[in-house]
Amino acid sequence: xxxxxxxxxxDPGQIINKFQCDLKNVGAVVNFTGIVRNNKExxxxxLHIEHYPEMTRHSLAEVxxxxxxRWNLQDSLIIHRFxxxxxxxxxxxxxxAAKHRHEAFNAAEFxxxxxxxxxxxxxxxxxxxxxxxxxxxxxxxxxxxRW
Amino acid sequence: xxxxxxxxxxDPGQIINKFQCDLKNVGAVVNFTGIVRNNKExxxxxLHIEHYPEMTRHSLAEVxxxxxxRWNLQDSLIIHRFxxxxxxxxxxxxxxAAKHRHEAFNAAEFxxxxxxxxxxxxxxxxxxxxxxxxxxxxxxxxxxxRW
Amino acid sequence: MxxxxxxxxxxxxxxxxxxxxxxxxxxxxxxIDELRSKDEKYKLAFADLDIIRIAAxxxxxxxxxxxxxxxxxxxxxxxxxx
Amino acid sequence: MxxxxxxxxxxxxxxxxxxxxxxxxxxxxxxIDELRSKDEKYKLAFADLDIIRIAAxxxxxxxxxxxxxxxxxxxxxxxxxx
Numbered sequence: 042x043x044x045x046x047x048x049x050x051x052d053p054g055q056i057i058n059k060f061q062c063d064l065k066n067v068g069a070v071v072n073f074t075g076i077v078r079n080n081k082e083x084x085x086x087x088l089h090i091e092h093y094p095e096m097t098r099h100s101l102a103e104v105x106x107x108x109x110x111r112w113n114l115q116d117s118l119i120i121h122r123f124x125x126x127x128x129x130x131x132x133x134x135x136x137x138a139a140k141h142r143h144e145a146f147n148a149a150e151f152x153x154x155x156x157x158x159x160x161x162x163x164x165x166x167x168x169x170x171x172x173x174x175x176x177x178x179x180x181x182x183x184x185x186x187r188w
Numbered sequence: 189x190x191x192x193x194x195x196x197x198x199d200p201g202q203i204i205n206k207f208q209c210d211l212k213n214v215g216a217v218v219n220f221t222g223i224v225r226n227n228k229e230x231x232x233x234x235l236h237i238e239h240y241p242e243m244t245r246h247s248l249a250e251v252x253x254x255x256x257x258r259w260n261l262q263d264s265l266i267i268h269r270f271x272x273x274x275x276x277x278x279x280x281x282x283x284x285a286a287k288h289r290h291e292a293f294n295a296a297e298f299x300x301x302x303x304x305x306x307x308x309x310x311x312x313x314x315x316x317x318x319x320x321x322x323x324x325x326x327x328x329x330x331x332x333x334r335w
Numbered sequence: 336m337x338x339x340x341x342x343x344x345x346x347x348x349x350x351x352x353x354x355x356x357x358x359x360x361x362x363x364x365x366x367i368d369e370l371r372s373k374d375e376k377y378k379l380a381f382a383d384l385d386i387i388r389i390a391a392x393x394x395x396x397x398x399x400x401x402x403x404x405x406x407x408x409x410x411x412x413x414x415x416x417x
Numbered sequence: 418m419x420x421x422x423x424x425x426x427x428x429x430x431x432x433x434x435x436x437x438x439x440x441x442x443x444x445x446x447x448x449i450d451e452l453r454s455k456d457e458k459y460k461l462a463f464a465d466l467d468i469i470r471i472a473a474x475x476x477x478x479x480x481x482x483x484x485x486x487x488x489x490x491x492x493x494x495x496x497x498x499x
């Protein structure tokens with residue numbers, strides 16, 4: 042289990058292969074990759090991500106541990122970037138590995154719901170017209186309640 | 189949208205990167221990889237997969253199309269191997285790409301549930317003691333009903 | 336003439352993966368009865384229809400499915416892919 | 418002495434990312450009242466507490482949370498990561 046916070050762009054395929062390579066007798070691996078997409082006005086110049094590093098590390102490590110127990114995961118990995126990101130670059134990735142697919146899927150969705158509403162990251166969109174903080178959605182605030 | 193049926197082992201990371209590279213303005217990519225794991229007795233020598241190629245192609249292409257509409261997918265990909273497979277090799281992979289994560293997750297889970305119970309593949313386990321066809325599970329037979 | 340395909344242990348029990356059959360069966364049920372009457376092997380392969388799945392022209396169908404215009408029927412156990 | 422951190426637009430409205438404060442506040446609510454009384458900027462940043470989230474020693478807490486033994490408090494808007 043690992044939490045990686047980094048400024049640099051990462052290579053999803055390379056990380057997935059490395060993650061799978063280290064597994065032993067696992068049947069199911071689920072991966073979610075979040076990618077920077079354009080805004081509604083299609084004029085995004087860059088996305089900036091601010092975070093609260095110590096809290097991010099603590100809270101993600103804790104939620105990883107509880108998801109490991111709950112879904113009997115063999116392993117999981119969370120990568121999240123901060124700083125300046127370009128359109129089409131990966132923002133973050135969650136990986137889970139378990140014996141069976143439902144466990145791996147559920148754990149990955151849970152980790153994503155947690156990340157969206159409880160991990161201290163904030164996105165700011167920069168356009169030609171200036172910059173604006175992204176607002177949280179009702180959906181993201183409520184998704185965690187299903188677990 | 190593509191369905192790939194092949195005997196040869198594939199490189200999950202390479203396929204994921206290729207898939208993501210071709211996407212435009214997508215926010216969420218989900219990947220499921222199924223991996224050959226040992227049997228309960230821990231004496232698996234190889235896994236053999238038989239299939240019904242024409243039906244596989246038809247049925248998977250059809251279910252891909254309906255999942256695309258239902259979850260507003262930008263793209264999806266299904267790879268499934270047949271023939272002889274070794275422990276820890278990838279068996280199959282499902283990828284989905286959508287604007288939002290719930291759509292990508294739901295479509296990937298639906299495609300997996302379909303694959304498990306409706307796509308004409310059969311697994312046979314070879315051990316030192318001989319060979320045996322894998323039995324379908326109640327769970328796999330019923331999972332599709334939730335969609 | 337109808338083409339019949341067998342997969343997995345159905346194929347193994349019968350010792351063949353496909354055959355062509357001239358049949359007057361109106362539906363799958365009648366086709367299975369006809370096959371059963373051919374040979375002991377078929378009786379064994381089709382002993383428990385709960386664990387047999389059927390495709391007509393590559394679509395999953397049930398045992399009542401009519402054979403009119405069907406050119407390919409396949410018999411196999413529940414799927415275990417993925 | 419308590420360390421206070423500000424993130425995202427809370428940080429921008431205040432013009433600082435952290436400060437050290439000597440406070441007699443018993444809980445977060447009292448701490449916010451104290452900050453509000455300091456300066457117009459704080460009044461603006463803490464105008465709508467529905468859109469403020471609070472962490473005490475890096476754990477999410479609510480406004481009634483006691484400050485006893487807490488050494489670091491953070492104020493920020495709802496998270497938008499992932």
